[in-house]
Amino acid sequence: MATSAQTTAGAATALSTSTSLGPLKQINAGLLNVGYFEAGPIGGTPVILLHGWPYDIHSYVEVAPLLASAGYRMIIPYLRGYGATSFLSSETFRNGQPSALALDAIALMDALNIDNAIIAGFDWGARTADIVAALWPQRCRALVSVSGYLIGTQAANKKPLPPAAELQWWYQYYFATERGMLGYLQYTRDFNKLIWHTASPKWQFDDATFDRTAASFDNADHVSIVIHNYRWRLGLAPGEPQYEELEQRLAKGPVITVPAITLEGDANGAFHPPASAYAGKFAGKYEHRLITGGIGHNLPQEAPQAFAQAVIDVDGLASGGSRA
Numbered sequence: 001m002a003t004s005a006q007t008t009a010g011a012a013t014a015l016s017t018s019t020s021l022g023p024l025k026q027i028n029a030g031l032l033n034v035g036y037f038e039a040g041p042i043g044g045t046p047v048i049l050l051h052g053w054p055y056d057i058h059s060y061v062e063v064a065p066l067l068a069s070a071g072y073r074m075i076i077p078y079l080r081g082y083g084a085t086s087f088l089s090s091e092t093f094r095n096g097q098p099s100a101l102a103l104d105a106i107a108l109m110d111a112l113n114i115d116n117a118i119i120a121g122f123d124w125g126a127r128t129a130d131i132v133a134a135l136w137p138q139r140c141r142a143l144v145s146v147s148g149y150l151i152g153t154q155a156a157n158k159k160p161l162p163p164a165a166e167l168q169w170w171y172q173y174y175f176a177t178e179r180g181m182l183g184y185l186q187y188t189r190d191f192n193k194l195i196w197h198t199a200s201p202k203w204q205f206d207d208a209t210f211d212r213t214a215a216s217f218d219n220a221d222h223v224s225i226v227i228h229n230y231r232w233r234l235g236l237a238p239g240e241p242q243y244e245e246l247e248q249r250l251a252k253g254p255v256i257t258v259p260a261i262t263l264e265g266d267a268n269g270a271f272h273p274p275a276s277a278y279a280g281k282f283a284g285k286y287e288h289r290l291i292t293g294g295i296g297h298n299l300p301q302e303a304p305q306a307f308a309q310a311v312i313d314v315d316g317l318a319s320g321g322s323r324a
Contacts, residue, residue, distance in 0.1 A: 003286070003287045003288070005287060005288070005289045005290070006289065006290045006291075006292060007289050007290070007291050007292070007306050007309075008291075008292045008293050009291050009292065009293040009295050009302070009303035009305065009306045019061070019208075019212070020061070021037040021039075021057060021058065021060070021061055021064060021076065022037065022039070024036065024037055024084055025037070025038055026084065027108070027111050027112065028088060028111065029104070029107040029108040029110065029111035029112075030103060030104060030106075030107025030108075030110075030111075031080075031087060031088060031089070031092050031104070031107070032080055032085055032086065032087060032088060032104060032107070033085065033086050033087075033088055034077050034078065034085050034104075034108055034111075035077070035078045035083055035084025035085045036057075036075055036076060036077035036078065036108070037057055037064070037074070037075075037076040038073070038074065038075055038076075039064050039065070039067075039068045039073075039074045039076075040064075040067060040068035040071065040072050040073040040074050041068075041071060041073060042073060043073070044071045044072045044073035045071070045072050045073065045117075045118065045141070045315060046072075046073045046075060046109075046112075046114045046116070046117035046118070047067060047072045047073065047074050047075070047117060047118045047119075047120060047311055048075050048076075048077075048105060048108070048109070048114075048117045048118070048119045048120070048129075049063065049064075049074060049075070049076045049120055049121065049125075049300070050077070050079070050105065050119070050120070050121030050122075050124070050125030050126070050128050050129055051076075051078075051079060051082075051121070051122070051123070051124070051125050052121065052122050052123020052124040052125045052126070052298075053123060053124050053226060053229075054191075054192035054195050054196070054213075054217065054226075055122075055123065055213060055298055055301075056078060056082050056083055056213045056216035057076045057077070057078055057083065057216075058209075058212050058213050058301070059122070059213075059298055059300050059301040060074075060076050060300055060301070060304075061301070061304075062301070062304035063300050063304045063307050063308045063311075064076065066304060066305065066308035067308050067311060067312070070308075070312055072118075072311070072312075072315075075108070075112065075114070075117075077104075077105075077108055078216060078219075079101060079104070079124065079125070079128075079225075080094075080096075080100075080101065080104055080221065080225055081094070081096070081219055081221045081222045081224070081225030081226065082216045082217070082219050082222060083215070083216035083219060085219070086219070086220075086221070087221065093240060094221050094224035094225055094228060095225075095228060095239070095240055095243075096224075096225045096226065096227075096228035096229030096230075096232060097228075097229070097232055097239045097240070097243050097247070098124075098127055098128065098131060098151075098152075098229075098250070099131065099243040099246040099247055099250065100240070100243055101124065101127075101128045101131075102128050102131035102132050102135070102246075103243075103246075104128075105119070105128055105129075105132055106132065106136060106139060109139060115139070116138070116139055116140070116141050117139070117140065117141060118140075118141050118142045118143070118144070118311060118314065118315055118318070119132055119133065119140050119142075119143055119144075120143070120144035120145070120307070120310070120311055121144075121145065121146070122145075122146035122147070122297070122298065122299050122300060123146070123147075123270075123297065123298075124229075126145040126146050126147055126148075126150050127150040127151065127152075129143055129144070129145055130143070130145055130149060130150050130151050130256065131151060131250065133256045133258050133260070134151060134250070134254040134255070134256050135246065135249060135250070135254065137256075137257055137258050140258050141258070141259075141315070141318050142258055142259040142260065142261075142314040142315060142317060142318040143256065143258055143259070143260040143261070143314065144260070144261050144262075144263065144307070144310045144311050144314055145260065145261075145262050145263070146262070146263045146264065146265075146297075146299045146300075146307075147262070147263075147264060147268070147272040147273070148262040148264070148272075148273065148275060148277075148278040148281075148288070149256070149262075149273075149278035149281040149282070151250050151253065151254070152233070153247075153250065153251040153253075154232070154233065154234070154235045154247075154251075155251065157233045157234055157235070158234070158235060165271055168269075168270060168271035169271060171191075171195065171230070172230045172233070172234065175226070175227050175230040175231060176230070176231055176234060176236050180227075181223070181227050184223055184226065184227065185223045188214075188217050188222070188223065189214045189217060192214065192217060193210055193214075196210060196298070198269050198270075199268070199269045199270040199296055199297035199298070200265075200267070200268075200269060200295075200296025200297050200298050200302060201267060201269045201296060202267045202294035202295075202296060203267075203294070203295075203296050203298065203302050253281070255281055255282070255283045256281055256282050256283065256284070257283045257284045258284055258318070259284050259285040259286070259314055259317035259318045260282045260284060260285070260286050260287075260314065261286070261287045261288070261289060261310045261313060261314045261317070262275065262278070262282070262286075262287075262288045262289070263288075263289050263290075263291055263299055263306070263307065263310055264288070264289075264290050264291065264299075265290075265291050265295030265296050265297065265299050265302065265303065266290060266291065266292040266293070266294070266295055267294045267295055267296045268295070268296050268297050268299075269296055269297060270296075270297040272297075275288045275290075285317040285318075287313075287314075287317075289306070289310065291303045291306045
């Protein structure tokens with residue numbers, strides 16, 4: 001049964017109280033050597049926290065201690081093309097397909113001997129979490145997804161949107177051009193800082209907060225992964241045949257059956273569908289929460305307590321309970 005609620009977060013602040021996640025770990029997983037942060041008791045319920053573009057693991061810098069203190073084991077990986085994550089082979093195609101990123105998450109769980117986890121994310125990370133929940137529900141104990149159901153298709157992405165919505169996707173069309181690829185390569189940090197401002201117009205982050213994350217964009221594969229992701233979405237770049245069967249399954253818009261909580265910030269400046277548009281995609285125990293207080297696209301960093309509480313509460317749904 002679906003429910004909806006509104007939660008007020010504190011005003012988006014300029015400074016984080018936590019400045020570092022601590023030392024990273026590295027592990028070979030699938031096609032990658034993954035850099036990740038781990039916290040919390042080894043025997044705790046695993047939680048995989050996935051970041052988006054143009055962000056990194058520090059989106060969870062204040063979520064991590066909240067969940068660790070609640071007894072959860074957090075795994076927070078850099079996605080392919082970010083930070084300390086690298087490809088094991090120079091011959092591997094730098095693929096940004098959503099199904100490839102989802103398989104990265106499965107491979108990481110396999111490498112860490114995690115059979116089943118709560119999977120939570122925003123932006124690219126929410127899409128990845130949605131895909132894992134939809135295609136491998138046995139691996140996903142429960143789901144927290146900012147902006148809801150983000151599984152899309154190339155066919156759907158070819159359909160025009162109203163002009164105001166198209167404007168929010170301006171960078172996608174820029175990336176479709178050679179000029180856009182060169183521009184992103186030359187001005188990566190300036191470009192991504194602009195996205196931070198437009199996607200979270202009320203979040204008053206400081207330079208140190210941005211610079212901490214921007215270091216992850218120096219990854220040698222970052223530009224290639226980002227450009228391929230957005231070009232593939234529009235059908236302007238080919239995928240790889242090993243992902244075709246997964247993409248065909250995703251094109252059918254699979255329903256998510258695991259317990260889920262979706263979140264939205266009241267000041268999200270990035271394109272996002274209304275909750276009513278995707279509520280029917282969640283067939284299990286489900287809640288939607290609007291987080292108020294000027295919260296934008298990078299919800300876990302802007303409203304860490306609300307995000308952490310959603311993880312705790314969705315675990316309760318998975319255990320057969322309901323939120324307090």
